Amino acid sequence: KHYKDATKAPLYMLNLLHAREGTPLHSLARNLARLEHLSHVLAWTTTDPRAQGAVDPSVDLVELPRLMLTFVARPGADGVRRLWSVDHAELSFPVGPHTTLRADAAKLLHAVPHSVLLQTKNEELYALVPNVLPARPHVSSDPFSTELVLQRSDSNWNETARNRTFLYPVHSSNSFLQASTRAAALYLLLLRWMNRDYAGASKLISAVGTDTKYESDEFQIFEHLGSFQDAHPDSQACTAKVTLAVADAGMRYPWDVLEYSANY
Structure with a gap:
């Protein structure tokens, strides 16, 4: 697909679905x-792919409209070309072989599972995570499954977020992720808990x-904590x-407190 603006160089959309392996x-x-x-990622190049033959053109611009993210390719201070975030200053996709730090x-x-690592020019690392509705389906053949299904198109969740x-x-120290907001902490708590990482969840x-009610976006994450059944003793302890952590907030719990107290 070809997009042309009289004031800028023409852009050509690349089909990422058919990118050649390797x-x-x-x-x-x-x-x-x-x-x-x-299907919701727009990758653009300023090079006409028809003139490239079997060689893939460089990616100059990436847009993710639903996530309100944009990445632009440009050289860094070291001269290496990377995709830099327009929305998060000085963060880019790492390039080159994996380092111990990144590993x-x-x-x-x-x-x-729906996260990527971004880094600064000083190799400070950040995890970028879409705020989408996760679900952990029951798998009868694997009762302790941690497989998540991401419901990226859930309109209620997306409108509230x-x-x-x-x-x-x-x-x-490379030992934990830091949450800068309560909503971010709630979401990471949800994901750790659904992954049955009870120790990691407990730390959050x-x-x-x-002692005050959550905002609507925070409450929908909190409410989702009660969406999955987990009788593991450590899960009951997290509940x-x-x-206790929100006892003075006067909010509706997403679980039956008496039932969980009895189970614990």
């Missing part, structure tokens, strides 16, 4: 597919405690801990 375009498509369905940070994303994405700085509960 190419830089395929690697980019795999990364972007973690954030969004490729360690990637381990923190085990419960966050104030932030289409969350950005989590990776702590300098102090960050979501409050009790969250109940």
